[in-house]
Amino acid sequence: MREVCKFITGFNSFRDEYFCRENSPFQKLRKSQTPTTMVIACSDSRTDPSLIMQCEPGEIFVVRNIANIVPPYEPDAGYHGVSAAIEYAVKALKVRNIIVLGHSSCGGIRALMESKSEQEHKHEFVNKWLSALHQVRDKVLAHFTSVTDKSCIACEMAGILHSMENLMTFPWISKQVKAGELDIHGWYFNMESGQLLSYLHQTKTFEPLTSPCAQYEPAPNTVDQA
Known part of the structure; x- marks a missing residue:
């Protein structure tokens, strides 16, 4: 109850x-x-996102889900909460940017990477949702061969790219992007260094948009020149 009182x-x-x-x-x-x-x-x-980017009310339209997944365009009879939010943002609000914001130490990605083990049947809905990234996970594991912090980071970043690709399967998004009316960004929040990185199509890598926290910066060269 103390937590609820704090919220009030x-x-x-x-x-x-x-x-x-x-x-x-x-x-x-x-x-x-x-x-x-x-x-x-x-x-x-x-x-x-509002806290990370210090946004004022009304500045960003946000949809959140486990592992920041964008499913592909599937105009069927199913319930598509993420796709509905995307449609509203693009068609009704006419946003000019879509940012897919991933982050380090993502529990969803870690569960995805370990889902071939004993954790496979722990959850009723989570595993099905994360299965949207099975192709991404398999490619990462084919390269790294095992689940480590490094391979999980690679999967977190690859998941962002997969969601960006899925955004382009929505015909009305693809049309606006090609017309220069809408931009899609892939951002990665590194909670270890306090950095924000952005995917660059030119280099096909995530590059820093900000500097790391001072305590994570490389130590100055202290070689004795005497």
Whole structure:
């Protein structure tokens, strides 16, 4: 109950800051929203996109799920929560950017990588959801041969690329991207170094957008020149 009380106190602070003060942004936001960017992020409690990127209310339209997966375009009778959110963001809100935001130490990816072991049947829904990345996992394991921190990082990054590719299977997304009306970005939040990396198509690698925290920077050269 203490945790819930903390949330109520937090809401009161939010209300005072964003609703009750003069010139509150919600004077406009309560009527409509006009975010320019959609973020597809992991449900991990440590990776809230609004907090990571210090966004104000109304700036980003967010959908979160385990391992920040974008399924392929499947216009059938199933329930497609992620695809519905993408459709609304692109068609109704007319966002100009879609960011697939992955991160290090992803529990979903670790479970995916270990799913051929005793953990295979632990969950009722999670394993089926993660099966969307089986092809990615198999390619990573074919290269690294075993499940390690390094291979999990590779799978986390490869999962981002797979989701970016799946976004392009949506015909109305592909059309806008080719017309220069919509950009797709793949970002990776490294919780070890405190860095944000972005996938570059030119180099086919994830390159830093930010510097690491000071304690993770390489030590200065201390070779004695005397």
